[in-house]
Amino acid sequence: MKISLLICLVAFGGCATAPPIVSPGQRQAFADVVRDAEAEGAATEPPEAARLLAEAKSGFDYAQRIPKDPAHARRVLTKAQTDAETALLMARRRHEDQQAARIKARQDVEIATETAPATLPAVRTAPLTTPAVITPGSTSPVFTPAAEKPSDKPAPTGLAP
Numbered sequence: 001m002k003i004s005l006l007i008c009l010v011a012f013g014g015c016a017t018a019p020p021i022v023s024p025g026q027r028q029a030f031a032d033v034v035r036d037a038e039a040e041g042a043a044t045e046p047p048e049a050a051r052l053l054a055e056a057k058s059g060f061d062y063a064q065r066i067p068k069d070p071a072h073a074r075r076v077l078t079k080a081q082t083d084a085e086t087a088l089l090m091a092r093r094r095h096e097d098q099q100a101a102r103i104k105a106r107q108d109v110e111i112a113t114e115t116a117p118a119t120l121p122a123v124r125t126a127p128l129t130t131p132a133v134i135t136p137g138s139t140s141p142v143f144t145p146a147a148e149k150p151s152d153k154p155a156p157t158g159l160a161p
Contacts, residue, residue: 021073022064026081030060033084042091049090056083 042049059080
């Protein structure tokens, strides 16, 4: 009887000490990917990455709680790891796109600064001191300097009009 009790304890003890579905290495790898993804902003942006990261965390937690079906737990764990890595890649891509847009905007400003004159020339406007003169046969005023009015010009000498 003592031997059968000992055999039962060893048999059931062996089941109770079965290796966990999620190894410490898998747990650490998953935690590293999640930490990197959150550092890249995957928890909030883009929305698809945030959704994938949340699903990955949930799947990882679920995989640790289903020891009765190790094959299913491994599939869930693999999907959780893949989702977390995808969220990380999406966040990195968004971050790189934002950096590229900032660099392009900065370059556009530099190009515009290089092509624009350093200082704009001052525009001088002189007050209009010449009176408007309506020439015969015209209906619109023509602005001419007073010295060039037809009536003020001396007649050319030696030339016939």
